[in-house]
Amino acid sequence: MQVSQRFRAGRMLAAAGAMLLAGNAAAYDWQALPDKAPSPDHNPTTEAKVELGKKLFFDQRYSATGTVSCNTCHNIMEGGDDGRPTSMGVHGRTGPRNAPTVWNSAFNSTQFWDGRAKNLEEQAKGPVQADVEMGVEQLQTALERVTSIPAYRDMFKQAFPRDDDPISVDNGARAVAAFERTLITPNSPYDRYVKGDKDALSEQQVRGMKTFNQVGCTSCHSGPVFNGPQMNMAEGQGFYQKFPTFTDNQYVDKYDLMADQGRARATGKDADQHMYKVPTLRNVALTAPYFHNGKVKTLPEAVRVMGKVQLNKDLSDKQVADIVAFLKGLTGEFPQMTLPRLPSKPGETIVEAGDTKAGGGAH
């Protein structure tokens, strides 16, 4: 938007150019992001669930050390990730993969890089237990810590009023998923452009949009979320691609692209070797570093690598710059939220601090 303002002097020319360019690009079905994500029949979104889920999302106290929450690695104050190559959980441990953004994750038809969770409800339980994330051995332990706080118990009851046993791990995951379905970033410059505001993207961005389509990026990064066809939101029906597809190039070694088996790690199937869920490109300018292993530091390099390893094309510097400009136009509007208040157990802590490595320090 700022860019287009800068070009206001030549607006007529730009608009004319956009029309010509969009002429070609119009052959492709560019789609805007919905303002809301649908909720599945098995977990209709309600205000009470969202409110509970938001608190659980931000509550670090039920991790093994009391220091890691969902938001630690999926920081919704920023790009919905953590800016690290791979995330760091309890005890300073790191996992093997880059934290995907939680923004617009409601529009993924599977979750995790390898698609091993069929929905957000299933996904939400993973990191609580992972020894390199929140590190709680049993989900039930995390639940018990949380629901030792009376106000949390009340919230579970309010969020799941028809359940005989509202206080459960599954309901905690349902609440977090319901909250995550509210994390939508509509009205990016791109969205405004495809809705008719031809000044929303700069001339370079429109050129990048066309290049993005022409070189073949849209063959995978399609649809309103740039993560492939929406599959009618059928749960678990993921859209996967092999990465890298072309291996005879400098990048495969340089960025260690073959080390991870991808979806095969989850399924054990040879056919799934190096297959990954196609990730969204929404807000991609905010989620560096890039790829499943976070080895590529900048967006221009990520575009260059993708051109080569997926399309076997040596993109020119100009093509890369144009595509990057376009991708920056996919940064949406982030909803304003209140900071949650986390309830407490008066006079006691729910944190189980466990053994720690002592050192000298402040306070």
Add this chain to the structure above:
Amino acid sequence: MQVSQRFRAGRMLAAAGAMLLAGNAAAYDWQALPDKAPSPDHNPTTEAKVELGKKLFFDQRYSATGTVSCNTCHNIMEGGDDGRPTSMGVHGRTGPRNAPTVWNSAFNSTQFWDGRAKNLEEQAKGPVQADVEMGVEQLQTALERVTSIPAYRDMFKQAFPRDDDPISVDNGARAVAAFERTLITPNSPYDRYVKGDKDALSEQQVRGMKTFNQVGCTSCHSGPVFNGPQMNMAEGQGFYQKFPTFTDNQYVDKYDLMADQGRARATGKDADQHMYKVPTLRNVALTAPYFHNGKVKTLPEAVRVMGKVQLNKDLSDKQVADIVAFLKGLTGEFPQMTLPRLPSKPGETIVEAGDTKAGGGAH
């Protein structure tokens, strides 16, 4: 001085109310918490500073690992602490002392347990560098990471418009301090009670209030913040007490109360052995576990220990229960805040992830 001027009228009224309501306890000058904290002449609070300081307070990206923010250990979504005995910073390292609450810290005339920082500005710089907290070797490094983001640079300029060099470590600390001065929790049941609302405290709580005074707690935990006389808010003029004062009891060994030298660690003076800043009791029900080393898990036990090691009194179960009930009445109203949006450097991360311990995990 500003505080005493601003609230003199209210204090007289409060005292009158307390006299009527609390009988014997009225002999003591019970004071309500001010709604606002004064700002020092060297750092007047402005909206632009508060906004910048809030973002810096929540931004984990400039820590050594990109995972620890001020809010990690001083969680203002809850009691302004972390619920741990001692805090855990980068690489899972822990320090020797319990994280004091940041709520109402504006009313401390010194900062840290040993009072070694004379104000919030000075305090704010400590944890960024501490190897067991945010672990950045040089404050300048943290500043450079932050201000590699154009939007942050603009915010520094807006917050410090008269400075020739607005982008500085000291201004970052000033902004964080300005934000922290907004973290006030007025209108606790206790405050409403001393302002005249007889129903704000239960019968047991009023009894506990009286006991709290009679057994001698108020000799140190006095004033509107229960952290001693306000010293006219003279910076650096702390109010210290020896802890433990009485050592011939079971608790000293049980809770390892002599291991820490207290203020002597900061000053090197023998006279400061085991001296500590008297901490606030505001929201004390939310800040378990207790004491400088966080070794005491519950509020009733903390009250019992304080009675013995500071006053040489064996409080009865009833006295303890009454005082605890009263202390729960010091939980105030927490201001509703918006979740900050942290600015980004498009297409790059400001996190320097460094070396990490790899492990298996999710994503």
